[in-house]
Amino acid sequence: xxxxxxxxxxxxxxxxxxxxxxxxxxxxxxxxxxxxxxxxxxxxxxxxxxxxxxxxxxxxxxxxxxxxxxxxxxxxxxxxxxxxxxxxxxxxxxxxxxxxxxxxxxxxxxxxxxxxxxxxxxxxxxxxxxxxxxxxxxxxxxxxxxxxxxxxxxxxxxxxxxxxxxxxxxxxxxxxxxxxxxxxxxxxxxxxxxxxxxxxxxxxxxxxxxxxxxxxxxxxxxxxxxxxxxxxxxxxxxxxxxxxxxxxxxxxxxxxxxx
Amino acid sequence: xxxxxxxxxxxxxxxxxxxxxxxxxxxxxxxxxxxxxxxxxxxxxxxxxxxxxxxxxxxxxxxxxxxxxxxxxxxxxxxxxxxxxxxxxxxxxxxxxxxxxxxxxxxxxxxxxxxxxxxxxxxxxxxxxxxxxxxxxxxxxxxxxxxxxxxxxxxxxxxxxxxxxxxxxxxxxxxxxxxxxxxxxxxxxxxxxxxxxxxx
Numbered sequence: 001x002x003x004x005x006x007x008x009x010x011x012x013x014x015x016x017x018x019x020x021x022x023x024x025x026x027x028x029x030x031x032x033x034x035x036x037x038x039x040x041x042x043x044x045x046x047x048x049x050x051x052x053x054x055x056x057x058x059x060x061x062x063x064x065x066x067x068x069x070x071x072x073x074x075x076x077x078x079x080x081x082x083x084x085x086x087x088x089x090x091x092x093x094x095x096x097x098x099x100x101x102x103x104x105x106x107x108x109x110x111x112x113x114x115x116x117x118x119x120x121x122x123x124x125x126x127x128x129x130x131x132x133x134x135x136x137x138x139x140x141x142x143x144x145x146x147x148x149x150x151x152x153x154x155x156x157x158x159x160x161x162x163x164x165x166x167x168x169x170x171x172x173x174x175x176x177x178x179x180x181x182x183x184x185x186x187x188x189x190x191x192x193x194x195x196x197x198x199x200x201x202x203x204x205x206x207x208x209x210x211x212x213x214x215x216x217x218x219x220x221x222x223x224x225x226x227x228x229x230x231x232x233x234x235x236x237x238x239x240x241x242x243x244x245x246x247x248x249x250x251x252x253x254x255x256x257x258x259x
Numbered sequence: 260x261x262x263x264x265x266x267x268x269x270x271x272x273x274x275x276x277x278x279x280x281x282x283x284x285x286x287x288x289x290x291x292x293x294x295x296x297x298x299x300x301x302x303x304x305x306x307x308x309x310x311x312x313x314x315x316x317x318x319x320x321x322x323x324x325x326x327x328x329x330x331x332x333x334x335x336x337x338x339x340x341x342x343x344x345x346x347x348x349x350x351x352x353x354x355x356x357x358x359x360x361x362x363x364x365x366x367x368x369x370x371x372x373x374x375x376x377x378x379x380x381x382x383x384x385x386x387x388x389x390x391x392x393x394x395x396x397x398x399x400x401x402x403x404x405x406x407x408x409x410x411x412x413x414x415x416x417x418x419x420x421x422x423x424x425x426x427x428x429x430x431x432x433x434x435x436x437x438x439x440x441x442x443x444x445x446x447x448x449x450x451x452x453x454x455x456x457x458x459x
């Protein structure tokens with residue numbers, strides 16, 4: 001929803017050759033395309049102490065000369081042999097790297113893991129070479145051999161499971177806020193929710209009681225997180241859910257909500 | 260309302276109008292009046308620099324009373340319409356979704372506010388010719404920005420970009436657009452492609 005707004009701004013600045021890839025990242029992923037992440041992404045996860053799975057696709061020799069701390073080496077028996085170690089939480093960040101970016105080994109590994117339905121797989125842009133060139137810490141010797149991922153929530157995040165419990169049986173002390181646009185709200189709403197588009201949130205704070213726990217959702221989690229920040233700064237007790245919400249176009253009221 | 264009914268109804272309305280011989284309301288529409296706009300509209304439009312505009316969120320439409328209620332920030336405006344009011348982007352007044360952003364060109368008559376034109380700003384709906392498909396983006400990305408003569412811009416917050424983005428994209432969070440425009444949009448001729456987390 002942000003891209004059309006950005007395109008309008010570009011047009012306002014006088015640019016004529018402006019297109020909107022409205023299907024965006026979800027469709028790009030669906031098409032089996034590569035997604036890349038960067039060093040800042042790893043650093044942010046480290047800073048927030050968020051767990052992630054980092055896979056080094058290079059040879060044991062190269063790995064022992066130097067690798068990114070916390071990396072796991074893909075065993076010579078192949079990726080499949082450690083599949084059971086992957087978490088059930090499909091939105092766990094999985095970062096794959098090779099020597100210099102999107103080489104074949106990184107691409108193959110990316111595709112295999114994305115094929116297992118993991119939603120947040122990426123190839124580290126620039127690979128190990130980029131990491132080293134940026135002056136980041138390098139570990140020597142063999143890399144890890146076992147994935148030990150335990151999900152941790154983002155600051156302010158509520159697990160979808162807990163959110164659904166509130167949604168189905170709302171307690172009197174909770175208010176569930178939907179910050180999608182009116183045009184999206186037309187596709188359907190979740191039961192027991194109050195609609196205030198993110199754009200209007202600051203102007204409508206007086207509509208939200210301060211003594212309640214506010215749970216925020218949108219259609220992806222991005223705007224819910226922005227709303228979380230707005231409300232938190234305004235002194236609310238608030239949590240947000242990071243999950244993808246899709247209403248069935250054919251069956252009224254039916255929806256899919258998944259992390 | 261079924262589409263096939265609209266034309267006969269419009270014609271009927273027009274005939275009734277001519278027979279009644281009423282002066283069309285729009286003949287009062289030449290006076291310059293100040294604009295009033297909801298803050299959210301001003302993010303993308305400069306209605307504050309235009310005249311005769313009321314922009315806000317549609318609250319209610321009453322066909323019986325030929326009027327609509329428009330919410331502008333915290334205030335509520337009641338605006339009258341009739342058969343001569345031009346309606347854009349919606350088949351009929353009652354079919355405009357509640358809460359949708361609308362831009363109304365207005366005039367005053369006998370102290371009342373009348374709509375000359377009601378334009379539904381389907382906020383974020385995009386004209387088809389401006390869309391680019393996954394296949395087209397795939398082809399461009401395979402060529403790279405130089406050969407493909409494009410710049411791919413990710414409108415999501417920077418942390419989401421860092422976590423994962425389309426190869427060759429640059430991070431341009433929507434809320435930092437103005438700050439980054441000068442730095443990123445340097446090539447006037449290059450095709451600019453904006454993307455985010457999809458339709459939702």
